[in-house]
Amino acid sequence: MASSLLELRSLQKAYGAIRVTDNVNLSVRPGELHAIIGPNGAGKTTLIHQISGILSPDSGQILFDGEDVTHLPMHQRVRRGLARSFQITSILPAFSALENVALAVQARSGSSFRFFGKVAQESSLNEAAMEYLNVVGLGPRARVMAGLLSHGEKRQLELAVGLATQPKLLLLDEPLAGTGHEESLRVIETLKQLKNRITIMLIEHDMDAVFSLADRVSVLVYGRVIATDTPEGIRANEEVRAAYLGEEEIA
Numbered sequence: 001m002a003s004s005l006l007e008l009r010s011l012q013k014a015y016g017a018i019r020v021t022d023n024v025n026l027s028v029r030p031g032e033l034h035a036i037i038g039p040n041g042a043g044k045t046t047l048i049h050q051i052s053g054i055l056s057p058d059s060g061q062i063l064f065d066g067e068d069v070t071h072l073p074m075h076q077r078v079r080r081g082l083a084r085s086f087q088i089t090s091i092l093p094a095f096s097a098l099e100n101v102a103l104a105v106q107a108r109s110g111s112s113f114r115f116f117g118k119v120a121q122e123s124s125l126n127e128a129a130m131e132y133l134n135v136v137g138l139g140p141r142a143r144v145m146a147g148l149l150s151h152g153e154k155r156q157l158e159l160a161v162g163l164a165t166q167p168k169l170l171l172l173d174e175p176l177a178g179t180g181h182e183e184s185l186r187v188i189e190t191l192k193q194l195k196n197r198i199t200i201m202l203i204e205h206d207m208d209a210v211f212s213l214a215d216r217v218s219v220l221v222y223g224r225v226i227a228t229d230t231p232e233g234i235r236a237n238e239e240v241r242a243a244y245l246g247e248e249e250i251a
């Protein structure tokens with residue numbers, strides 16, 4: 001396998017005179033959880049939009065699994081295994097948690113949606129779906145309508161659906177946003193389970209979560225990657241600490 005699952009080469013994106021992505025070089029290794037952090041407006045969302053295919057870079061290259069995907073539309077990137085959480089996780093509120101995951105298993109296995117109505121009876125789909133629900137800690141809530149789950153449980157369900165589609169790389173854009181304390185602990189626990197199974201690129205403002213989950217962290221400031229290192233290395237990095245003065249706490 002290539003040493004990088006995802007590689008960004010000299011990526012550039014500007015809005016007028018503002019360079020939002022400024023010569024970004026970044027590599028996500030197979031199996032790692034790579035977090036992207038940075039102060040507000042640093043360009044994290046713009047970067048993830050270019051990786052998923054919502055935005056085109058002005059120049060530079062995006063290589064995924066050894067292939068240049070820079071100019072591929074979003075759906076073709078998804079088909080190659082580059083998935084962003086919200087793209088793969090449109091939860092159906094009137095279906096149970098189990099059914100939501102079973103549909104993702106079915107979609108992945110290439111079965112036709114003609115059998116949509118029979119999904120609940122498909123024991124093999126349900127068994128696989130149940131396993132994914134257990135991974136994210138939602139096993140006991142399998143039969144509950146997705147629309148009735150709490151906000152945090154919906155995030156967990158999204159992650160189970162994401163896992164069921166078996167992408168090679170999961171892009172997670174602030175999975176803890178809007179969760180309360182208890183819920184965020186549960187989602188962090190879920191991410192810990194997930195990270196053993198899949199390569200993840202995570203954008204997250206919650207520094208406790210980032211530092212407890214990430215194998216490596218890249219710090220974006222004014223569109224530039226100023227450091228890529230282990231969490232310990234990032235904590236000790238003077239330039240990173242300076243960039244964060246007055247912003248989020250990183251130690």
Ligand SMILES: Nc1ncnc2c1ncn2[C@@H]1O[C@H](COP(=O)(O)OP(=O)(O)OP(=O)(O)O)[C@@H](O)[C@H]1O
Pocket residue numbers: 015020038039040041042043044045046047
């Ligand atoms: N469509 C656009 N047109 C002009 N400027 C934009 C556009 N989208 C984003 N920007 C600017 O680009 C910069 C980076 O924005 P971006 O949303 O990528 O940052 P971010 O790091 O995700 O911020 P946050 O942490 O607050 O979500 C900001 O200055 C923003 O105002």
